Amino acid sequence: MNVVLTARGEAHAFECSVGENILYAGLRSGLALPYECGTGTCGTCKARLAFGETASAWPEAPGYVGLKPGDILMCQTLAAGDCGVEVNAAVARMPETSSAPAHLGAVIRRRAMLTHDVATLDLDLDEPVDFEAGQFMVMTAPGITGGRAYSMVNYDRWATRLHFVIKEKPGGRFSEWLFGDGVEGTRVHLFGPLGHATFSPDLGKNLVCIAGGSGIAGMMAILSCAGQARYFDEHQGYLFFGVRTGRDLFFADELKALTAKCPEGLHVTIALSDEDVDPAFAAEHPEFAFGKGFVHAVAAASMKGKFGAVRAYAAGPPPMVSATLRMLLIEGKLKSADIRYDKFS
Ligand SMILES: Cc1cc2nc3c(=O)[nH]c(=O)nc-3n(C[C@H](O)[C@H](O)[C@H](O)COP(=O)(O)OP(=O)(O)OC[C@H]3O[C@@H](n4cnc5c(N)ncnc54)[C@H](O)[C@@H]3O)c2cc1C
Ligand code: FES
Numbered sequence: 001m002n003v004v005l006t007a008r009g010e011a012h013a014f015e016c017s018v019g020e021n022i023l024y025a026g027l028r029s030g031l032a033l034p035y036e037c038g039t040g041t042c043g044t045c046k047a048r049l050a051f052g053e054t055a056s057a058w059p060e061a062p063g064y065v066g067l068k069p070g071d072i073l074m075c076q077t078l079a080a081g082d083c084g085v086e087v088n089a090a091v092a093r094m095p096e097t098s099s100a101p102a103h104l105g106a107v108i109r110r111r112a113m114l115t116h117d118v119a120t121l122d123l124d125l126d127e128p129v130d131f132e133a134g135q136f137m138v139m140t141a142p143g144i145t146g147g148r149a150y151s152m153v154n155y156d157r158w159a160t161r162l163h164f165v166i167k168e169k170p171g172g173r174f175s176e177w178l179f180g181d182g183v184e185g186t187r188v189h190l191f192g193p194l195g196h197a198t199f200s201p202d203l204g205k206n207l208v209c210i211a212g213g214s215g216i217a218g219m220m221a222i223l224s225c226a227g228q229a230r231y232f233d234e235h236q237g238y239l240f241f242g243v244r245t246g247r248d249l250f251f252a253d254e255l256k257a258l259t260a261k262c263p264e265g266l267h268v269t270i271a272l273s274d275e276d277v278d279p280a281f282a283a284e285h286p287e288f289a290f291g292k293g294f295v296h297a298v299a300a301a302s303m304k305g306k307f308g309a310v311r312a313y314a315a316g317p318p319p320m321v322s323a324t325l326r327m328l329l330i331e332g333k334l335k336s337a338d339i340r341y342d343k344f345s
Pocket of ligand 2 (some may be wrong): 034035036037038040042043044045046063073074075076173330
């Protein structure tokens with residue numbers, strides 16, 4: 001099917017396959033279309049149907065709330081024939097890079113529990129993929145409607161294996177399936193890499209990474225990329241990792257390995273929201289600082305006076321990310337251009 005997308009009076013044409021949504025087809029063709037979640041919740045990919053027949057893959061998607069009749073979510077809209085859509089934003093062509101989004105096949109090779117409700121997932125790709133530190137893939141599995149976004153934990157150029165960290169959501173269809181039996185060996189479909197919360201070593205600013213729970217995933221990739229480039233020889237990095245209790249902490253060994261490589265430049269603070277910091281527990285992890293409270297509040301207190309020349313990243317549950325964004329804008333006085341985030345909605 002042929003899609004004509006008009007943005008601020010400029011028309012762009014691209015092919016959309018049967019069963020493919022308009023957002024993914026447009027991104028695949030090289031257009032920098034507006035999106036955030038890629039999975040129907042945020043509403044950022046809003047457009048207006050100008051002509052043609054379309055169908056929604058998920059008519060109940062939360063992203064439709066507040067849209068007018070005739071508006072569509074490009075990430076949920078399947079073309080039933082040639083069609084035209086209008087986007088109320090300038091749409092440029094993405095620079096030619098090795099990390100253009102594409103459809104990919106993969107096999108779930110290994111799942112390992114990290115805590116009672118968090119697991120790592122390793123996927124072997126049919127072909128190598130290049131991506132930027134902090135990006136995510138949208139994963140689709142047999143028998144489950146719709147895709148789910150998961151951020152890569154590893155950062156390797158032309159990776160053949162991707163690592164993810166998944167938190168089990170009670171009643172969640174995809175995450176409960178991932179925590180069930182017989183997952184290893186399953187073939188899944190991926191679309192990506194996606195996401196704007198990315199890091200590149202030519203940034204030239206100090207890093208503040210604020211993660212809630214599995215929001216640590218993309219931060220691990222960012223810190224790994226920065227470590228490989230010896231970024232913390234020249235710049236400071238501050239990671240704030242929020243978990244409920246000491247029992248919920250994971251990636252402690254991986255974080256210790258990262259700090260060991262740059263002890264002067266990378267500082268890790270663990271924020272416990274639901275219990276006081278047990279001195280014995282803190283003594284087990286002398287490489288980390290500890291704080292009691294929500295991670296955005298612990299970060300605000302620790303970063304007082306250190307927000308100059310900073311790029312901040314936030315990822316995790318939507319209320320945690322919203323509170324963090326308010327803190328960064330109001331207390332940190334950061335400009336929105338210096339903040340990147342992923343809401344795990
Ligand atoms: C950018 C981004 C990165 C993320 N990274 C991670 C990560 O690294 N680790 C992690 O644990 N979680 C991550 N998440 C959250 C993750 O994508 C899932 O929302 C979470 O695992 C819960 O999925 P579920 O199926 O268990 O829950 P459900 O409540 O069943 O589904 C949750 C989400 O799945 C999609 N969905 C549900 N039903 C349908 C349907 N019928 N059709 C189409 N789509 C549907 C929607 O996006 C919905 O919000 C991320 C989210 C985003 C947006
Ligand atoms: S990108 Fe389509 S709703 Fe978020």
